[in-house]
Amino acid sequence: MPGLIVLGIVIAVVVIAVLWVVATYNGLVRLRAQANNAWAQIDVQLKRRHDLIPNLVETAKGYMKHERETLENVVKARNMAAGAQGPGAAARAETGLSNALGQFFVVVERYPDLKANQNFLALQEELTATENRIGFARQAYNDAVTRYNVRIRSVPANLIAGAFNFAPMELFELGVEAEREAPKVSF
Amino acid sequence: MWEQIRANRRRSIALILVMALVLALLGAMIGGAFSPEHVWVGTAVAIAIWAILWLVAAAAGREIVLASVGAREITHDDIPRLFNVVEEMTIAAALPKMPKVYLIDNDAPNAFACGTPENSAVAVTTGLLTRLNRDELQGVIAHEIGHIKNNDTKFMTLAGVLLGAVVLIADGFLRGMLFAGRGRRRGSAGGQGAAIFLLLAIIMAILAPVFAQLLYFACSRRREYLADACGALFTRYPEGLASALEKIEASASRMRDVNRVVAPMYIVNPLQGASASSLFSTHPPTADRVRVLRSMAGGAGLAQYEAAFRKVHRTGIMGAADLRQVPEAPIRQPGGDSGVEPLEQAREAVDVLHRLGGYIFLACPCGLKMKIPPAYGGKEIVCPRCGRGHRVPSGVD
Numbered sequence: 001m002p003g004l005i006v007l008g009i010v011i012a013v014v015v016i017a018v019l020w021v022v023a024t025y026n027g028l029v030r031l032r033a034q035a036n037n038a039w040a041q042i043d044v045q046l047k048r049r050h051d052l053i054p055n056l057v058e059t060a061k062g063y064m065k066h067e068r069e070t071l072e073n074v075v076k077a078r079n080m081a082a083g084a085q086g087p088g089a090a091a092r093a094e095t096g097l098s099n100a101l102g103q104f105f106v107v108v109e110r111y112p113d114l115k116a117n118q119n120f121l122a123l124q125e126e127l128t129a130t131e132n133r134i135g136f137a138r139q140a141y142n143d144a145v146t147r148y149n150v151r152i153r154s155v156p157a158n159l160i161a162g163a164f165n166f167a168p169m170e171l172f173e174l175g176v177e178a179e180r181e182a183p184k185v186s187f
Numbered sequence: 188m189w190e191q192i193r194a195n196r197r198r199s200i201a202l203i204l205v206m207a208l209v210l211a212l213l214g215a216m217i218g219g220a221f222s223p224e225h226v227w228v229g230t231a232v233a234i235a236i237w238a239i240l241w242l243v244a245a246a247a248g249r250e251i252v253l254a255s256v257g258a259r260e261i262t263h264d265d266i267p268r269l270f271n272v273v274e275e276m277t278i279a280a281a282l283p284k285m286p287k288v289y290l291i292d293n294d295a296p297n298a299f300a301c302g303t304p305e306n307s308a309v310a311v312t313t314g315l316l317t318r319l320n321r322d323e324l325q326g327v328i329a330h331e332i333g334h335i336k337n338n339d340t341k342f343m344t345l346a347g348v349l350l351g352a353v354v355l356i357a358d359g360f361l362r363g364m365l366f367a368g369r370g371r372r373r374g375s376a377g378g379q380g381a382a383i384f385l386l387l388a389i390i391m392a393i394l395a396p397v398f399a400q401l402l403y404f405a406c407s408r409r410r411e412y413l414a415d416a417c418g419a420l421f422t423r424y425p426e427g428l429a430s431a432l433e434k435i436e437a438s439a440s441r442m443r444d445v446n447r448v449v450a451p452m453y454i455v456n457p458l459q460g461a462s463a464s465s466l467f468s469t470h471p472p473t474a475d476r477v478r479v480l481r482s483m484a485g486g487a488g489l490a491q492y493e494a495a496f497r498k499v500h501r502t503g504i505m506g507a508a509d510l511r512q513v514p515e516a517p518i519r520q521p522g523g524d525s526g527v528e529p530l531e532q533a534r535e536a537v538d539v540l541h542r543l544g545g546y547i548f549l550a551c552p553c554g555l556k557m558k559i560p561p562a563y564g565g566k567e568i569v570c571p572r573c574g575r576g577h578r579v580p581s582g583v584d
Contacts, residue, residue, distance in 0.1 A: 034281065041278055129271050136279040139423065143516075144281070 024160045031148040035169055038141035039087070042172060045134045046081070046094065052130065053078045053101075056123045060104075063114035070107050074100045087170040095174050101127075138172050145169045199342045202406050206349040209395050210237060213353060216391045217360050219384030226384075237352040244348050249301050249308060256449055258289035258310045265539045266290070269316060272325050273309055276332045279421040282307075286335060290316075292540050295442035296435045299452040300331035300340070307335045313536040314438070319431050322521055326418050326428030327435075330454055333417025339410045340452075346403050353399045357392040364389065407451060407469045412504050415476055416492035423487045423519040429480040436473040475499065488516035547579055 057071050064071065077093070077100035084093035114120055149168045152161035160166075211230050218229015263270040270288055277285040282304055289310035291297075296315035302308050309331050319327065334340065419425040435455045442457035450458040451469035482495035489505060496504050538558070542548070545561040553573035565581030 038281055041281070045278075125267075129267075132271070132275055133278055136275045136421075140279055140281045 021160060024157050025164060028148075028152065028157065028161060028164075028166050031144070031151055032166065032169075035141065035144040035148050038137065038144045039172075042134065042137040042141050045130055045137050046090065049097075049127065049130045049134065050078055050082045052123060052127050053097075056120070056127065059117065059120045059123060060108070060114060063111050063117070064107065067107050070100075070104055074104050076100075087172045091172055091174055098174065138174070142171050142173075145171055196338075198409070199346075199406065202402055203342070203345055203349065206346060206353070206399050206402060207237075209399055210234070210349060210353050210356070213356055213388075213391045213395045216384055216388035217356070220381060220388040223380040223384060233352065233356055236356060237349060240351050240355075241345075241348045244344055249306075252301055252449055252452070253289055253308060253310060256291050256310065258291045259540070259543045261288050261290050261539060261543070265542070266316065266535065268321065269311065269324070272321065272328050273332075276325065276328045276421055279329070280332045280336050280417070282332060282336060286332070290536070290539060290543075293442060295438050295457065297442060297453045297455060297457060298327050298331055299449065299454065300334045301452065302335065303338065303341055304335055307340075309335075312442075313540065315435070316536040318434055318438075322422075322424060322427035323431035323434065325422050326424065326431045327454055329421040330414045330418035330428055332421065333414035334410070336417060337410065337413060339414065343407060343410070343451075346406060350396075350399045350403045354396045357396045360388065360392045404469055408471045409504065411470050412476065412479070412496065415480060416489055416505075419480060419483060419487045419492055420489060420516055423516055424521065425480040425483045425487055425492075425518065426521070429477045432473050432477050432480075483518075486516050487518045491516070549577060549579060551575060551577065 053074060057075055060067075060071065074097075077097040081090070081093040081097045084090040108114055151157055152166045152168060210233050214229040214231070214233025215226045216229070218225040218227065218232070221229075261270070269290075273288050274285055284305055284307070286300065286302065286307040286309045289308055291310055291312045293312040294314040296312055296318045298309065298311040298315055300307060300309045309328060311327070315324070315327065415428060418428040422428065432455065450456055455473055456468070456470045479492070479495050479499050482498050483491045484495070485491055493503055493505050496502075538548075541558045547559045547561065547564060549557045549559060551557060551570040551573065553570060553575065555570055555572045557568075557570065557577075559568065559579050563579050566579055568577050568579055569575070570577060
């Protein structure tokens with residue numbers, strides 16, 4: 001009889017332990033999936049921005065005959081950003097693109113005809129709206145990653161994370177210069 | 188993102204269970220009052236009534252609510268500003284699908300949301316668009332998306348249907364008692380047992396609806412606070428929502444043609460007095476919500492909202508589980524002003540309504556833009572400013 005009771009207790013403990021492992025593992029998988037989904041959203045918005053830039057440059061070319069270098073810098077930065085892989089590299093390339101665009105818009109101020117061009121205005125608006133969306137997508141992604149990273153480091157979930165190779169994920173931080181800009185207003 | 192605020196869900200499940208228990212007990216007592224063997228019949232009838240109401244609510248749902256307030260669906264090109272804000276907040280909240288956007292023709296600023304995260308809608312009034320700047324609009328939309336994210340519509344419909352069933356049954360029973368009592372003396376169907384049940388049933392029928400309503404309203408108020416917390420979190424800018432709430436409060440009571448059923452769904456209840464804070468309010472007093480939002484210091488996250496709430500109320504609103512893994516959420520700078528004149532915004536919103544109503548837009552060479560009702564299609568009109576004659580293009584272009 002006592003043997004049976006001990007056996008029962010052992011079985012109960014094992015069952016509870018297995019259930020806990022399964023639940024924790026599933027929780028980690030869910031958090032990681034949320035972070036990956038959020039990254040996909042950033043990716044969509046970054047692509048949108050990359051697709052807008054050739055049109056923007058094409059429209060500006062006709063007006064800005066003497067600014068070849070500025071335009072080439074934008075195109076170069078855009079191509080670098082489009083080819084970047086992973087949050088770290090993408091963040092660096094996107095910061096470069098933001099800086100190039102910043103210089104471009106400073107130069108645009110000298111061309112009133114371009115600033116009045118309807119097509120250019122529409123593109124500029126679309127670009128600002130996209131940058132807003134990138135900001136919020138980055139916010140959602142960093143929240144999800146923080147949640148996941150805190151979870152895989154905290155006791156006792158870190159045991160499961162270590163056993164099943166849940167690696168910490170990278171935050172997506174844009175460079176200081178781009179960071180300082182408040183989200184712009186768009187319509 | 189978290190599935191929904193956990194304290195929210197736990198309390199909601201408790202609420203639904205308690206209300207279901209009240210309903211079942213009420214049914215049992217009434218059944219017992221007819222005859223002690225009919226206790227189970229009473230319970231079954233009460234649950235059947237609830238199921239019928241639930242089916243009606245589930246079938247009617249979103250479309251009926253939106254149609255009853257005269258909301259019209261809009262697209263990006265109608266009002267890009269509103270559409271962009273909804274899209275931004277969808278991304279910030281990581282909702283699986285962007286809500287549909289609806290416009291209500293009403294000068295009082297207000298907004299509500301309905302549906303589940305997979306299939307939702309946000310409706311705003313034209314007054315909201317004309318009175319709020321972009322940061323404020325963003326705060327309101329974030330609050331509404333918080334409701335969607337927290338599954339509030341689903342829970343409140345479920346709870347509302349339970350409440351409806353309790354009220355219906357209790358009311359029906361009490362009326363029946365009055366009627367029967369006036370007509371004839373009840374036969375001694377079950378003797379003493381039935382008499383005890385009868386007494387209990389009367390007490391239940393009087394108390395149950397009040398009790399169920401108190402529970403329901405308390406849950407509703409709590410969810411408004413939590414949606415405010417989400418609004419601050421998603422925008423990272425509590426002041427936007429705070430100042431929007433003040434503007435809405437200032438003119439919400441002047442909202443015309445408010446539907447009683449829809450009123451509790453709005454961000455500020457248009458049927459509730461400004462200073463109301465009774466146990467029977469669906470919303471917390473607006474001044475109180477604003478005070479909590481403005482007390483948030485050092486960040487816009489759930490933890491800071493909880494701290495601000497404690498400062499104002501001396502008691503918390505979220506559970507420890509909600510606050511364990513919250514990321515830092517620094518408050519951002521206010522966005523620049525929209526640069527668009529309020530008058531321009533009003534014109535924009537009204538133009539959209541006219542276009543959706545099939546109005547014909549005609550520009551006169553003198554510079555006047557005329558909006559002509561569809562009935563004038565194909566007829567001759569004269570420009571009221573310069574007197575030129577025009578032929579109105581017929582039909583919708």
